[in-house]
Amino acid sequence: MSTSASPKPDSAGRPAGPVIELDGATKRFRSAGGVHTAVRDLHMAVGPGEFVAVVGPTGCGKSTTLSLVSGLEPASAGRVLVHGRPVEGIPDGVGYMFQNDAVLPWRSVLDNVAAGPRYRGAGKREARDRARDWVARVGLAGFEGYYPHQLSGGMRKRVALAQTLVNEPSVLLMDEPFSALDVQTRGLMQDELLRLWSGSGAAVVFVTHDLEEALVLSDRVVVMTAGPATIKGVFEVPLERPRDAEEVRLTGAFLDIYREVWESLREEVQITRERGAGHAA
Numbered sequence: 422m423s424t425s426a427s428p429k430p431d432s433a434g435r436p437a438g439p440v441i442e443l444d445g446a447t448k449r450f451r452s453a454g455g456v457h458t459a460v461r462d463l464h465m466a467v468g469p470g471e472f473v474a475v476v477g478p479t480g481c482g483k484s485t486t487l488s489l490v491s492g493l494e495p496a497s498a499g500r501v502l503v504h505g506r507p508v509e510g511i512p513d514g515v516g517y518m519f520q521n522d523a524v525l526p527w528r529s530v531l532d533n534v535a536a537g538p539r540y541r542g543a544g545k546r547e548a549r550d551r552a553r554d555w556v557a558r559v560g561l562a563g564f565e566g567y568y569p570h571q572l573s574g575g576m577r578k579r580v581a582l583a584q585t586l587v588n589e590p591s592v593l594l595m596d597e598p599f600s601a602l603d604v605q606t607r608g609l610m611q612d613e614l615l616r617l618w619s620g621s622g623a624a625v626v627f628v629t630h631d632l633e634e635a636l637v638l639s640d641r642v643v644v645m646t647a648g649p650a651t652i653k654g655v656f657e658v659p660l661e662r663p664r665d666a667e668e669v670r671l672t673g674a675f676l677d678i679y680r681e682v683w684e685s686l687r688e689e690v691q692i693t694r695e696r697g698a699g700h701a702a
């Protein structure tokens with residue numbers, strides 16, 4: 422795993438080294454049925470400006486891993502660090518995007534995007550100026566006054582992207598943000614994300630069921646085992662940037678890395694399916 426070590430603090434005065442670090446992180450949930458281990462002994466480091474995708478079988482613990490980084494859930498054992506500091510609550514500089522977006526139906530596009538900066542203390546005018554800029558950057562100039570119900574699914578996702586990026590996160594956590602979109606819109610959003618992320622310096626952890634999506638977007642793919650999730654393998658993605666989401670999947674290099682990662686993932690998917698069949702029997 423890359424640690425992108427640099428001897429000096431970054432421009433925001435943050436410590437050098439990985440932006441995200443999981444060091445033996447484990448999460449156990451207590452329920453009426455007893456204690457359930459969701460993720461176990463995770464070791465992972467993500468440097469500034471790195472894009473890491475996490476894939477694994479259904480229910481293995483991918484979302485739980487993101488919850489540990491975002492501070493939504495405390496680790497039961499091990500350490501989770503963001504910018505070199507232990508995560509206690511939601512760390513500064515973290516932005517998220519989930520499958521269900523946080524676009525509020527009663528607010529216009531502009532007000533939805535301006536809400537984050539307002540909440541973080543920006544004045545009304547500054548928040549709206551920044552929001553207007555991001556609305557344009559995600560390709561929605563002219564739609565500032567529209568309400569979410571007047572937008573297509575893809576446009577709504579663009580609003581959600583602007584809502585997240587307007588806060589200029591140094592850590593971007595994405596949990597299947599495009600999985601509800603049709604295939605074409607999904608490809609467009611993948612391109613859009615790559616364009617907006619490139620040069621932002623943000624460290625991204627992107628959870629997806631879709632291995633193609635993982636490879637199109639990331640520098641590295643982390644394959645998780647059937648639950649409780651631990652890291653089975655880490656694969657560097659040898660595809661040049663900038664990438665075109667539609668074109669890159671047709672290249673020989675893409676097919677080679679796809680086969681290699683799928684070989685690893687397939688075994689875990691199979692284990693999960695067999696367990697499911699066992700439960701159904």
Ligand SMILES: Nc1ncnc2c1ncn2[C@@H]1O[C@H](COP(=O)(O)OP(=O)(O)OP(=O)(O)O)[C@@H](O)[C@H]1O
Nearest residue numbers: 450452457459478479480481482483484485486648
């Ligand atoms: N708050 C919670 N309380 C109890 N169990 C939980 C909680 N959150 C998650 N789990 C359990 O932890 C395991 C991992 O769940 P998680 O949502 O992290 O998996 P996932 O890989 O993201 O799933 P999917 O692929 O379906 O999105 C599951 O068995 C789930 O039921």
